[in-house]
Amino acid sequence: MIKYLSGQNLKKNSGKTCLLRVDLNVEQGMPLDSYRLEAVLPTIKLLLKNKVRVVLLSHRGRPDVRDKKQAARDKDALSLLPFAPIFAKKLQTPVAFIEVARLGALKKAVEKSVDHLVLVENLRFFKGEDTNDPSFARELAKCGDFYVNDAFAVSHRANASVCAITKYLPSYAGLLMEKELKNLGDIIDYTKHPFTLIIGGAKISDKVGVIQNFWSAGRREADDVLVGGGPANTFLRAEGMNVIDSLVDGAALPLIKPYLNSKKVHLPSDLKWDKTAILDIGPKTVKEYAAVIKRSRVVVWNGPMGWFERKEFGNGTKGIWKAVLANKKAKVIIGGGETVASLQLVNRGITRTERGMTQKRFRDGLRDIRVGRRIWISTGGGAMLDYLSGKKLPGIESLK
């Protein structure tokens, strides 16, 4: 059984220290102030309100801990320090940033700091985090009285601060984790029909597990699978079309065999090419897909329909957003870094996303659609796909 933080009497924990695992794994150059960061604020606020000291733990990127020169470069690029002022501003509270040379020194440093909110430097600067090392986890656990996992997006990875640590401290799922499990779990356990699965993006090998899990699966069987992006190219190629230079996931060709020539699977009936490559679904397809979405009661969507970062190829993805937002009756789950980023295509006109995309616009976009009970924007990319594929996520299993 998972114990949820929301069900605990936190007053009893006032004065105690919580080790809170969050996901601050933001690529270098991308905006730090993202919906993933916003999403963990409620848990931090809840703890602080109850006078619990909060020690934020996260990793960022894959720093090289063996090569000294590279490690020094990674230290600057992958530091969590830039997040400290962001949390301080958003929560209106001072944030102590802790960087220690040895993990053994962390406990003292945490105890010494006077602030109620503490951010620890990138855990992957130490050996042991990404190998789920028990002695690393034990050392980390000494820094707090209890542990909360609010990092759904990394719970498909066996990391020490996600898995092994739960052996050493009372452990709970945070508010964000609880919402993720509730929203995604409902799709698996009690989905309504018609249930539509939308799969796009780059590689279908990452996503075919989701199709499989909702294929001839009784109650949770998908009624329609709308395919776009690289996965559509791969299907079309498997059906014998010459897709020339289009993005195709060659390794997946054998994996999609069971789903070829099925009435449930919708492939684009028209395409937008750029010379020799298919870069978007065409307007006729958008209409057909929108009609399926319109009659759906449940929609799960991962993967843009085209190379939406280029203005000319954003219409497919934009059309899906419009259809999803227009269906006020359906329960909608959307996940994946680029899929969520593509929200900016709607209401705001089409702008260049790529690295320059302003995260503010993005947040405003989320506010516009009032992400609530109807639409759940998952913070998980790979984790969401694994969860919806029916796989057991190590970080979630560890909380049981």
Ligand code: ADP
């Ligand atoms: P997510 O991060 O939402 O899970 P993916 O990582 O699978 O999605 O893929 C997103 C990327 O796929 C986008 O950057 C988009 O530009 C690209 N993409 C989608 N369709 C195509 C296409 N037809 N050709 C090339 N790239 C595409």
Ligand code: MG
């Ligand atoms: Mg992606």
